[in-house]
Amino acid sequence: MTGEIALTARSLKGNSAGAIDAAVDEALAESRIVGCVVLVAEDGKLVYERAAGHADRETGRQMRVDTPFRLASVTKPFTTMAALKLMEAGRLSPEDGVTKYLPEFRPRLQDGSAADIRIAHLMAHMAGLDYRFQQPVDGAYARAQVSDGLDESQESLAANIARIASVPLDRRPGEGWRYSVATDVLGGVIEAVTGTALGEAIRTLVCDPLRLDAAFHWPGDELAVPYRDGEPQPVRMTAGVEVPLPFGEGPGVRFDPERIRTESTWPSGGAGMAGRARDVLTLLEAHRSGDLLRDDLRQAARLPRVGAEAQAAGPGWGFSWLGAVLIDPAEAASGWSKGSVSWGGVYGASWGIDFERKRTVVSLTNTAYEGMFGKFSRSIAAATSGPAT
Incomplete structure (x- = not known):
């Protein structure tokens, strides 16, 4: 498999391109x-591509289509695909207990009783885990110094997983959904199964077959500079900044x-x-089209x-295992098809796959949180919800 997406002169149908x-x-x-890159593919063909604004406002560096971004939770599909590839190879099962691969990962319930966390629970964020940023300032994760994977923590994946395991679960695995550090724990499982560092495992299982550049280490100065919402304009981010969410x-x-x-x-x-x-679009399109996984696992995801x-x-x-799935378009007031999958990343990204229309949308900005769940991301979703070309 090559992961190549064909370029085409065909444009989005109707007013979609103009709306984007x-x-x-x-x-x-x-x-x-501050800046963005937006890509849209239909049935394996790139039908919209635009870079706009600044990758670095202070130096005047313009955004380019090939500008790399910090992906935040857009990392999750890469990790999930690596796990699915291991399932395809018979090396991992969604029904496996996590302790099969991480014997020391044994968080308990609030009453002290044992919990049975399965790989499927991690993938669906139904493991009873949490994120530190969703808890009070002095919450259990803060007291245990659990990292959400975005901060300046310099320990190790194993050390962070041990901290996660030290905190009681907030519910019995499988009994409710809570967005969480579960994908970090899944990364530890992938390391145990492959015997390699997570970056190497994802590169071998996902990135190399699809010819993707995405990685956990990106030196140099080509990355888009990150900004956070502010008045009268977004504020350049610095290390250790805590950016309040507009909810919770x-x-x-x-x-x-x-x-x-x-490194x-x-x-x-x-x-x-x-x-x-283009890395994100290629990954999602490979999943949508069947170029990465066999069909039963694609459907399961x-x-x-x-x-x-x-x-x-x-x-x-x-x-779903892949991201949020549209159950009721009317209730969601969405023009996307039922069964569409979507998610984003807190540095300012959003993506979606409309399986019925064979359409994939990737929108990366360098502005948190507007690019993830502000008016901009909602406008992009609305603009790309029309009939297929």
Whole structure:
């Protein structure tokens, strides 16, 4: 498999391209984002491509289509695909207990009783785990010094997994959905199965076959500079900054933009990679088209593991192994097809696959959180929800 996406002169049907352009132009004019790259593919053909704004506002460096970004949770599909490839090879099963591969990973329930966490629970975020940024400032994860995979923690993946295991679960595995560090634990499982570091495993299983550049370490100065929402314009990020979320009770996400440049930084399977928009599009298109996995695993990855009651991306959205899955388009007020899968990353990214329309959308910005769940990401989703070409 090559992972190549064909270039084509065909454009998006109707006013979709104009609506995307308008969303980009408006967001830049209103200083809601600093820069972006937006790609749309239909049935394996690239039908929209645009880079706009600045990769580095202070130096005047313009955004380019090949500018790499810090991916944050857009890392999760890469880790999930690596796990699915191991399943395809018969080296891993969704029904396996996590302790088969990580014997010391034995977090207990609140009453002290043992819990049985399966690989499938990790993949669907139904393991009873959490994220530090979702908890109070003095929450259990903060007290245990659990890293969310975006901060300046310089220990090791194994050390962070041990910290995660030291905190009681907030629910019995399989009994509810909670977005969490589960994909970091899955990364530890992948390391145990392959006997290699997570970055090497993902490169061998996913990136090399698809000719992708995405990686856990990205030196040099070509990365898009990250910014956070601010008035009158986004603010350049610095190490150790905590950016409050527009919802929830937690302290916000703690960022270290320099983390990706440090080769010794532990690989966060949930948040630690950098890559180009074309890397993300190629990965998602390979999954959609069947160029990466056999069909039963492709279907399993998009199957809702929890229904609309999860409200994973708002009303009408459940959750699959791959990301949020659209259960009820009417309830979600979405023009995307039922069964579409979508997610994003807190540095300012969003992506979606509409399987019925054979359409994949990738939108990477360098502005948190506008590019992930602000007006910009909603406008891109609306602009790309029309009929297939």
